[in-house]
Amino acid sequence: MPNRLAASTSPYLLQHADNPVDWWEWSPDAFAEARERDVPVLLSVGYSACHWCHVMAHESFEDPATAGVMNAGFVNIKVDREERPDVDAVYMAAVQELNGHGGWPMTVFLTPEAEPFYAGTYFPPRPHHGSPSFTEVLQAVDRTWRERRADVLSAGQRLVAHLVAAQTVPAELAEAGPPDEVELAESVQALAATYDPARGGFGGAPKFPPSMTLEHLLRHHARTGDAGALAMAERTLEAMARGGIYDQLAGGFARYSVDADWVVPHFEKMLYDNALLARAYLHWWRATGHPLGRRIAEETCDFMVADLRTAEGGFASALDADSEGEEGRHAVWTPAQLAEVLGPDDGTWAAALLGVTAAGTFEHGASTLRLRSDPDDPQRWHAARTRLLAARSLRVQPGRDDKVVAAWNGLAIAALAETGTLLGRTDLVEAAEAAADLLVSVHLGAGEHGDRLVRVSLAGAAGAHAGVLEDHADVAEGLLALYQCTGEEEWLAFAGVLLDVVLAHFADGQGGFHDTADDAEVLVARPLDPGDNATPSGWTAAAQALLTYAALTGSEPHRAAAERALGVVRAIGPRHPRAIGWGLAAAEAALDGPREVAVVGARGDADASALLRTALMGAAPGLVVAVGDPAEAPGVALLRDRPLAGGRAAAYVCRRFVCSAPVTTPAELAALVGSRP
Numbered sequence: 001m002p003n004r005l006a007a008s009t010s011p012y013l014l015q016h017a018d019n020p021v022d023w024w025e026w027s028p029d030a031f032a033e034a035r036e037r038d039v040p041v042l043l044s045v046g047y048s049a050c051h052w053c054h055v056m057a058h059e060s061f062e063d064p065a066t067a068g069v070m071n072a073g074f075v076n077i078k079v080d081r082e083e084r085p086d087v088d089a090v091y092m093a094a095v096q097e098l099n100g101h102g103g104w105p106m107t108v109f110l111t112p113e114a115e116p117f118y119a120g121t122y123f124p125p126r127p128h129h130g131s132p133s134f135t136e137v138l139q140a141v142d143r144t145w146r147e148r149r150a151d152v153l154s155a156g157q158r159l160v161a162h163l164v165a166a167q168t169v170p171a172e173l174a175e176a177g178p179p180d181e182v183e184l185a186e187s188v189q190a191l192a193a194t195y196d197p198a199r200g201g202f203g204g205a206p207k208f209p210p211s212m213t214l215e216h217l218l219r220h221h222a223r224t225g226d227a228g229a230l231a232m233a234e235r236t237l238e239a240m241a242r243g244g245i246y247d248q249l250a251g252g253f254a255r256y257s258v259d260a261d262w263v264v265p266h267f268e269k270m271l272y273d274n275a276l277l278a279r280a281y282l283h284w285w286r287a288t289g290h291p292l293g294r295r296i297a298e299e300t301c302d303f304m305v306a307d308l309r310t311a312e313g314g315f316a317s318a319l320d321a322d323s324e325g326e327e328g329r330h331a332v333w334t335p336a337q338l339a340e341v342l343g344p345d346d347g348t349w350a351a352a353l354l355g356v357t358a359a360g361t362f363e364h365g366a367s368t369l370r371l372r373s374d375p376d377d378p379q380r381w382h383a384a385r386t387r388l389l390a391a392r393s394l395r396v397q398p399g400r401d402d403k404v405v406a407a408w409n410g411l412a413i414a415a416l417a418e419t420g421t422l423l424g425r426t427d428l429v430e431a432a433e434a435a436a437d438l439l440v441s442v443h444l445g446a447g448e449h450g451d452r453l454v455r456v457s458l459a460g461a462a463g464a465h466a467g468v469l470e471d472h473a474d475v476a477e478g479l480l481a482l483y484q485c486t487g488e489e490e491w492l493a494f495a496g497v498l499l500d501v502v503l504a505h506f507a508d509g510q511g512g513f514h515d516t517a518d519d520a521e522v523l524v525a526r527p528l529d530p531g532d533n534a535t536p537s538g539w540t541a542a543a544q545a546l547l548t549y550a551a552l553t554g555s556e557p558h559r560a561a562a563e564r565a566l567g568v569v570r571a572i573g574p575r576h577p578r579a580i581g582w583g584l585a586a587a588e589a590a591l592d593g594p595r596e597v598a599v600v601g602a603r604g605d606a607d608a609s610a611l612l613r614t615a616l617m618g619a620a621p622g623l624v625v626a627v628g629d630p631a632e633a634p635g636v637a638l639l640r641d642r643p644l645a646g647g648r649a650a651a652y653v654c655r656r657f658v659c660s661a662p663v664t665t666p667a668e669l670a671a672l673v674g675s676r677p
Contacts, residue, residue, distance in 0.1 A: 174511020589622020
């Protein structure tokens with residue numbers, strides 16, 4: 001019989017609906033049940049595309065004997081971390097405090113008052129290399145709960161007190177303001193100390209795409225001309241694009257590489273990675289003209305539209321790593337398989353081009369595909385790629401998590417709008433507009449508060465969980481990008497609504513931001529974290545969006561809030577730049593002004609369109625662009641009192657609303673905003 005999760009709207013929880021475990025969703029009723037039975041809570045947190053989550057589910061949660069132990073001694077709660085990032089953040093902090101590291105699946109034992117006292121990640125079904133089996137852990141926790149209750153309760157209370165204390169940031173950081181030129185230079189020097197010049201990226205295996213750091217480095221180079229910053233970004237971008245972490249057939253990036261050479265990925269594909277990376281590759285091309293940057297940006301956006309777009313116009317969260325119960329099975333090849341599809345001559349050629357060997361680079365003699373250099377015969381490669389992709393489409397495909405997460409769709413909107421505009425792909429801009437329409441019509445105002453976002457929707461129906469800080473900040477970021485690309489003022493207005501919510505309900509009173517609203521569900525600690533994870537932190541995403549909004553509207557309160565929020569970057573960036581890359585990117589924009597460009601001209605005017613594209617091609621950090629017809633009394637502050645120049649379309653380049661004389665040619669404008677000729 002299905003358990004309680006059968007009523008869930010989370011695709012991840014629905015994967016566990018037929019487990020013999022008596023699962024509960026996170027709810028007051030679950031903790032009331034634990035108090036009634038006088039047993040601990042077993043909290044299991046994961047997500048749909050998580051390979052080891054599936055492994056633990058198959059080994060333990062689908063096993064009747066293990067489920068019997070779980071049901072007898074615990075109230076078992078299953079949480080989708082993507083749906084409840086607040087719950088995940090609080091208990092991941094506990095896991096890291098107890099173990100020194102974390103990850104998913106996350107397994108945490110709680111008192112009936114939700115206080116964590118023991119935790120881990122993946123537990124095997126049998127003892128392995130000195131680690132106890134999951135059943136042994138369950139039995140030990142049950143025994144300790146019954147025999148040493150006072151010790152358990154005391155440990156949980158001490159840990160919660162530590163978690164609460166950690167959710168504060170010194171007030172003086174807000175007064176420090178954004179980093180200065182010296183501190184931003186020190187941050188780049190600190191990155192160089194961990195940079196891998198041979199392979200690109202930072203540190204050793206496993207290697208994650210450093211999306212936010214890449215944006216930081218590109219902005220730093222644009223502001224200072226630092227060749228070293230550009231070299232670190234370019235080497236990393238090229239290595240990833242030519243490695244196995246990039247899908248050479250369908251486009252798009254996997255979550256990370258298990259090795260230092262970007263050869264073998266962890267095969268799940270996440271919306272947020274691809275949105276952030278598409279934008280990074282586009283900005284690389286914008287800065288340098290490198291054709292690889294353009295190709296990867298366009299292919300990654302095409303992947304998002306082809307494989308992640310939902311029927312309602314939003315973007316699904318992820319594609320699984322597994323198919324047919326094996327990680328990566330749908331994506332790897334042997335020389336014989338290439339020859340079977342392409343024939344012996346083209347198969348041998350493709351194997352050499354793509355690094356497919358008899359020994360294999362992955363498992364069971366199969367290889368990932370790496371396009372280690374540009375093909376000597378592009379037409380031959382295009383034909384081979386088309387045939388290989390068609391053959392691969394006949395394999396069992398990985399599952400897709402169809403829930404639409406507001407924050408990640410905001411990131412996708414920004415990437416699609418910018419890529420579509422700069423590359424002349426109106427279809428990508430239209431996809432961005434459709435996703436924005438979905439967020440505004442379904443996510444905004446669907447909860448109990450009319451000015452808030454809900455976190456997720458599924459099949460066009462809004463979920464029950466309130467949006468967190470990153471939802472409001474990242475959607476604002478996407479809408480601001482969409483406004484700048486289209487000139488449609490409604491997107492700017494909606495972004496303003498969301499940023500007002502950020503200031504009213506997420507601010508911590510000391511210049512920073514909590515991850516949850518002041519009226520959200522009360523957890524044992526209220527999460528607050530300025531550091532990046534797989535996505536920009538909500539704190540620094542809010543700072544960047546506030547800075548952009550202030551530049552467009554002239555709002556001093558929004559500008560002041562952004563600068564106060566960037567005080568934490570001054571404290572962290574020079575010492576731990578990889579932890580706060582998005583904040584450093586925002587700080588580069590703040591130090592540069594950011595530059596503001598007002599493009600005025602009649603709708604459809606060819607000269608105005610040329611000036612707009614030149615402005616959007618500007619590499620100046622955080623540059624903002626407003627476009628409008630002065631005859632239509634534009635409502636955007638940056639456009640007010642900006643007349644045509646001698647009857648011609650014109651561009652005004654400003655910093656903090658101190659503007660240069662208007663220019664009327666793309667060449668003049670390019671010199672002011674750092675656009676390539």
